[in-house]
Amino acid sequence: MCKVLQIEDLTIQNVSIMNAAEFTGVHIHFLVNNQRFQFLVGNSQSPIPLGIKHTFSKKDTCSLCNKKINAVPVGQQLCFYLQKNRQALLDFFLKNYPSHF
Numbered sequence: 795m796c797k798v799l800q801i802e803d804l805t806i807q808n809v810s811i812m813n814a815a816e817f818t819g820v821h822i823h824f825l826v827n828n829q830r831f832q833f834l835v836g837n838s839q840s841p842i843p844l845g846i847k848h849t850f851s852k853k854d855t856c857s858l859c860n861k862k863i864n865a866v867p868v869g870q871q872l873c874f875y876l877q878k879n880r881q882a883l884l885d886f887f888l889k890n891y892p893s894h895f
């Protein structure tokens with residue numbers, strides 16, 4: 795049985811959104827299944843989803859893309875699952891945290 799996860803099915807917790815210092819946009823930090831991710835969103839004209847990286851505090855297998863990920867700062871690789879769904883993920887944050895964009 796292979797269930798395709800949808801963004802709406804994920805429980806996204808501990809969201810913090812900060813203005814980025816190095817580009818025009820925001821960093822969004824959040825947890826899914828107690829694993830931490832960082833989503834970069836460009837926001838100079840309108841919000842554009844950029845990269846979504848794992849920012850795990852310890853070595854672990856990502857519950858979304860099933861890759862073995864090292865702890866930060868070594869293991870900051872893109873999460874292919876979230877990367878593939880980045881527009882849906884951005885829509886989620888735009889809808890739920892509109893004051894940040």
Ligand SMILES: [Zn+2]
Nearest residue numbers: 856858859873
């Ligand atoms: Zn992943």
